[in-house]
Amino acid sequence: MTNRRVLISGAGVAGPALAFWLHRHGCTPTVVERAPELRDGGYAVDFRGASLRVLDRMGLLEQVEAAATRMGEVTYVDSEDRPLVVTPPTFQSGELEIMRGDLSRILHEATMDDVEYVFGDAITGVLDRDDGVTVTFEHGAPREFDLVIGADGLHSTVRSLVFGDESWYRRDLGYHVSIFTVPNHLGLDHAGRFYNEPNRTVGVYSARDNAEAKALFWFGSPPIDYDPRDVEQQRRIVEETFEGVGWETSTLLEAMREAPDFYFDSASQIVLDSYSRGRVALVGDAAYCAAPLSGMGTSLAIVGAYVLAGELAAAGGDHRRAFGAYETEMRGFAEVCQKLAQGNGKWFVPPTRGWIRMRNLNYKLLPYLPWRKVIEELPLKAGNAITLKEYATARA
C-alpha cells in the first residue's frame, strides 16, 4: 500500500477512529490535537445501526456497552418542578448511548500504543504537492506526510485552509447549545428533567452512574458573532440569554462557572460539494456535520472513519480512487442523517407557549398514536442508511 504516512487533525471521535482503522490497514497515522489533552465533556451520544456494527468490528462494543449511560425517563416539568409529561428511555437514546468524553477516551486508549498523538498543537498550513504534503504547525517543525485528513470538527481548520471559508459550507439551523458537567444536585437516578420557556430549554440529567450530572441549555437565535476560543464570552452569552428563566436555571448557571468542560456551539450542518481536494480529505463533523439535533453525529463519524480507511486500503493507497469511493459510499448516508435534524428544533426548543403545550400533549399521546412506530423508527432507519462493505485488514 502506498501513501501510508497520514496526518489526522483532531482527536475527538472521527480522528482516533480513523487512526484505529488506518493502523489496521498498515498505515502509520499521526494525530495532532489542538487541546493540551483529550477533551472530556459533551452530552450523551447515541449509536444506531451501522455504527454499532463498526464498533463491533473494532472489538470495542463490549467496552462501550460497559460505559453506557443506561438513561431512564426524561420528565418535562413546570417552573415549580411539577411533572408535565414523561418520555420513555427509548425516546431520547439510541440503541446504545455513552457520554461523548467516555467514547473519545475509549477510542484514544485503543490507539495510543500504535499511533503517534501530538497534543497542544495545530496545523497552520498545508502545501499539497504532487508527491506529498508539507504541513506547518503552530508549535512543531514542518513535517512531510502522504495524506492529510481533517477530523477537526464543525469549525475544521483543515477545511478552512484547503476548501475555503467556513461560512461557504455552514448551514445554521437557528439554535445554540451549551452543555457542561454539574453536581447531581437533584439526586437524579439515571433520569433527566427538562424545563421550557419560549425559545429556551434547560435540562439536567444524571451521568456516570449518578456521580455527576450534565446541564444542558438550548436556545433559538439567529447566528451569533463570537470568538470560538473565548470561553468567557460564551459563558456570558449563556448567562444573558437565560437570565430570569425559572425552575433550576439560576443554580445551574452558577454551577456553569465551575464546570470543567464547558461546551458551546451553534446547531449547524456542513454541506460540501466534495469531501476531498487533492491529497486532503475530511471526515466526521468537518465533512458532513449533521448537528446535535440529528442525534447522528457520532454514528456518522465512526462509520465515515471506517469507510475512508477501508477505501484507502482497497485502493492500495491510491488516494484519488479511495477518496472518490469514500464519497460515493458516504454521501447518501450523510444526507439522510442531516435531514433528521431539519425541522426537529421546534420540538426540542418550542418557540411559543402554545408550541410548548402542543409538544407536551403530543408526547403524552404518543403511546396511543398510530404513527408512533414510524416516528420511533426514523432514527434507526437513518442509522442503517448505508450498507457497510467488508474491508480486508493487514493487521489483526
Ligand SMILES: Cc1cc2nc3c(=O)[nH]c(=O)nc-3n(C[C@H](O)[C@H](O)[C@H](O)COP(=O)(O)OP(=O)(O)OC[C@H]3O[C@@H](n4cnc5c(N)ncnc54)[C@H](O)[C@@H]3O)c2cc1C
Ligand atoms: C468537547 C466537545 C463536546 C461536544 N459535545 C457535544 C454535545 O454535547 N452534543 C453533540 O451533539 N455534539 C457534541 N460535540 C460534537 C460531537 O463530538 C461530534 O458531532 C461527533 O462526535 C463527531 O466527532 P468529530 O470527531 O467529527 O468532531 P469533534 O468531536 O468535534 O472532534 C474534533 C476534535 O478536533 C479538535 N480540533 C479542533 N480544531 C483543531 C485544530 N485546528 N487542530 C487540531 N485539533 C483541532 C477538537 O479539539 C476536537 O477534539 C462535542 C465536541 C467536543 C469537542
